[in-house]
Amino acid sequence: MAKDLKFASLLDIYGAVLTDKQREMLELYYNEDLSLSEIAANEGISRQGVRDSIKRGEETLTELDGKIGTTAVIEKYEALLEKVVKKCDEIISDCRSYTTTKSVIEKLEGIKSEISGETA
Amino acid sequence: MAKDLKFASLLDIYGAVLTDKQREMLELYYNEDLSLSEIAANEGISRQGVRDSIKRGEETLTELDGKIGTTAVIEKYEALLEKVVKKCDEIISDCRSYTTTKSVIEKLEGIKSEISGETA
Missing domain, CATH: 1.20.5 (Single alpha-helices involved in coiled-coils or other helix-helix interfaces)
Known part of the structure; x- marks a missing residue:
């Protein structure tokens, strides 16, 4: 998947209401610009596990922005x-x-x- | 407790992320301007139960605004x-x-x- 940088801005706005784990994954991916494999190696989980976590985090951010609409x-x-x-x-x-x-x-x-x- | 109308505006911004029940209580209290007793009669619960629900809802709204900061x-x-x-x-x-x-x-x-x- 290509990194969609709108998520960096959604993370900035709504990051504090995510779980610590979700926020951490998204920060590594969007703010530190690590790859899925690098995050997987850091966290000691599979690349697929990281990808799933990030996808879920992105869905949460999109849903929050749909409901709250700060953007x-x-x-x-x-x-x-x-x-x-x-x-x-x-x-x-x-x-x-x-x-x-x-x-x-x-x-x-x-x-x-x-x-x-x-x-x- | 006196009605603090800043909660009407927080409810407008963050209401969609509350539970249906929480949002409903706050809407009756702040937007429809019902009293605690009127809401209690409508919902078939005690006045104290309504008061507790509204207090919790207000706390959630304040916490969300502290984290997201749309206000x-x-x-x-x-x-x-x-x-x-x-x-x-x-x-x-x-x-x-x-x-x-x-x-x-x-x-x-x-x-x-x-x-x-x-x-x-």
């Missing part, structure tokens, strides 16, 4: 902020092309660095 | 957006008091209604 909440806010930044760019470009004051541009640049500072 | 994520974005709206107000007020174009103001008003529309 969707984050995506909603990020999309909104992206729109705000684009609108600021439009206004800045307007201000540069016709009559306005330098301070308006500076303040709009301020909004943008605020948003990029908090969402990086 | 904190939402608060972070809401605070950021509030700052953006305040900055827009500042700029609009600047624009009204000295040289600028009507379209700059209109666009900034556009940013604000976008934000209030998506976060209401």
Whole structure:
């Protein structure tokens, strides 16, 4: 199976509600980027056993996100902020092309660095 | 006990991962605003039994939010957006008091209604 990196982000959000064992396997696989065989050797279990554990962990993460929806909440806010930044760019470009004051541009640049500072 | 309405919002976020019974009790208490005695009569259990169930449900919600932290994520974005709206107000007020174009103001008003529309 190919590693789907969305699970690294789901693990970051929901990892604390998994069992210790489940979280450990997923962390080794997604955060430490170990292979199934490396994890199997570390844990002293079969490669198939590791694969099954990780599959179950992924299912739990997907189910939790389906029920709680934190990913969707984050995506909603990020999309909104992206729109705000684009609108600021439009206004800045307007201000540069016709009559306005330098301070308006500076303040709009301020909004943008605020948003990029908090969402990086 | 006094009803703490933060649990209505936690129930909205995490309710789907509670057991059906737990969710039902909390919904009657927080969303339908029934009293402990009313729920007890409906469910055919003691008032103390209802109280214990709700307490346990509240503990589960608090624990989930401590582990997953969706409330904190939402608060972070809401605070950021509030700052953006305040900055827009500042700029609009600047624009009204000295040289600028009507379209700059209109666009900034556009940013604000976008934000209030998506976060209401």
